[in-house]
Amino acid sequence: MAVSNSSSNKLLLSLFCFISIIIGFQLKASAQSDGDSSGTCNSNLRNVLPSPYSDLSSLACSPIWERKFSFSFFEDGKNVMTFVLSGKHDHKWIGIGFSRDGHMEGSSAVVAWVESNGVSGIRQYYLGGKNMSKVIPDKGDLRFTSVSPVVVVRGDLIYIAFQLQFATSVADQHILLAIGSENPLQNGLLPKHINKTTTLIELSSGQKVAPNVQRRYHGLTAIIGWGIITPSGLMIARYFRHIKPIWYYLHSSVQFVGFFVGIISISIGRNLYEKTDFPNPTHRFVGYTAFFLAGLEVCQFIGRPSMDSKRRPYWNFAHHWVGRTAMVTAVLNICVGFNGNRTDNQDLKIGFAMALVTLLTVMIVLETRLRRENAIPKTIVDQPPVFRVVDEH
Template identity: 30%
Template sequence: MGKQSERGRQEGKRRSLTADESTTPNLLRPSSPPLKNHHLQPSFLLVSQEAPSFVHKRSPFLRSRSQTLIFFLPGMANPTPPTVLLLLLSFSCISTAQQSCSGDSFSQNRFFSLCNTLPQLSANLHWTYHPSNATVDVAYRAAQASNGWIAWALNPSGTGMDGAQTIFAFHDSNNVMTTVTYPITFSNTTVKNSSLSFKVYTMDAEFSSNSMTIYATIELPGNKTRVNHVWQASTSFSNGMPNGHATTGPNVQSTATLDLLSGESSSAGNSRLHRKNRHGVLNAVSWGVLMPIGAIIARYMRVFKSADPAWFYLHVACQCSAYVVGVAGWGTGLKLGSDSKGVTYHSHRNIGITLFTLATLQVFALLLRPQKDHKFRFYWNIYHHIIGYTVIVLSVVNIFKGFDILDPDNKWKHAYIGIIATLGALPCYLRLSLGA
């Protein structure tokens, strides 16, 4: 009996302990044994990220959030708060960059179906296309100070400024935002309130937080959904009206072709910039590098008797190559000029024409080169040297004028300065070494 009662008391105690464990809160209960190699177990962090811009604003994708799973590699099983914060900030920056236009909000609860972040002048374009009546509601927003103006235009006849049917917005003399319309042509760029080639049903503007916005409902010319548009900004005025803008950099690249249905955009400014860069590279290599090298060969290689007549053929090959490449560069310059009516870089153009003329005379002078013992050889040498050195000097001057027009990264200008400095130092070294 004693043993049975003892066993009963022990079983009761075990049941009591089991009941106590079942009622103990989870946080107070002993934790389960750790996993083996727990430091190699990957960790995950689920982050919500906004949908990217350039999509239809009515799409369900914009109303929901996409979830991104961040995977921590082994050794990062317990990421520190700074690590998590850094990752969250990175995703936040990505999301912000993607939503540069879709995050815009407008007064009077205006809403637009599509938007596009424009590549120049810190501007966004929002629109809603109405196929039933061939109209489009537009909101063009650009960063601008209160003393400046902005403009947006459709160009039914081209891809640039000439023929652009433009809407301007700026503060008038009473410091009230106002809008005017004017069809820009290269023959007349003086802005005055004039009718456009298509109907403008509504139009107004506002200024807020160092940004100006143009609102307009316009007739879509020919109900074409693929349009050429131009946008602009400046602080230049004449008689209270917008007047002129910068003729370099983003202000001459702010044009594109836009599909109003898909929102896809192709920048005409980028194509033009590529042609400008091609023009600059061809001329820098030809007139600015090959031509001086050819002159150095003729001046310092001929002192070696063993190099005769090799130096002459190298000189001719180098100069003729420079001329051929230079003709290609000059041709691209002519094409750029014909496509840029109303925008003329007078000094760059005039030096280029003079340079090409002298270089052509220099090449053809090769056909009239007298023999060494001819009585006119002395005068031919004078002519040849004067024209040759003049071409080199004009080439370098015009290349730097081209740098000012293109306004590329400083590294390109510094690289060319290094090349010219080397080509200038080489004759000095050869003169000291050879006594030539």
């Protein structure tokens, strides 16, 4: 038994509302839990650290690394940066590396640990490679000031504070964070880490931290939703319309999935902007434009008139061109986002380029095939032949 257009529209509308509610609850729960899980940003450093680390009333603080740690920093105007890293003390050593390009090789790090007898230690290491022998103690490019570094354990929290002298004012800095399960050896060699991450910190503002992981999720969901799924749904509608009625349901389902993944990407991007004041207004404006056009497509789908309606030609025109404009706008906005992203996510750029080339190649092949089929005149199979063969037998 065939399903009417009205019934299918009601079914898809109910599905749309249901998924919207689920996403709304998920985003609300994420926002509620989007706090400093370590709790150290709310700590009173005057009760924990000695002077001068406890006298920094203007110290900026932000949670990093899935909010397990808090990173605080302050510049005194003379290119001297004060850093305080704090978090749960459930590991042996913590390393804070300073990199030029986000990579470990060639960078320098400050490593802190606490012995079983409660004695703490802090040391500089040169990260020449990933092998233990290439992580050289008491070497590196970091210049400490006359203020001694401090490692303090208070309850289940650890605080690592130190000052560095830079040659010039630092606007952005790639920070490498790593933790280990064993203390440094007697000869100073550092056992291999058990977990690590890289974060780009915008020191110029003195207030915001740019989490690289969150930027990565934003870019990944944008590529999947706006750059892969949505164009695939458009290609289904254009090149597989002859497969009735499967093309319609497949096209609608794919576009809905792409739209919801796009919503997730925009939600992450909005949350990221509120934390970092990411200076790329063009990316935000174009992104909201693509989202508005995509939402308009959903509204058009819900209000789709019947085939014999006088409004159907106008609806077809609006549906086709709004959808295409939304897709092109979204894909271009991904490129704009990459252009303004200073993090080292080359794998995302390469993956997006490969996906875009693949989609364009498939589209060219299908478009060529469609135009050739339209150029061939269709024969009328029911038309009687010009010559008739009479069977004499």
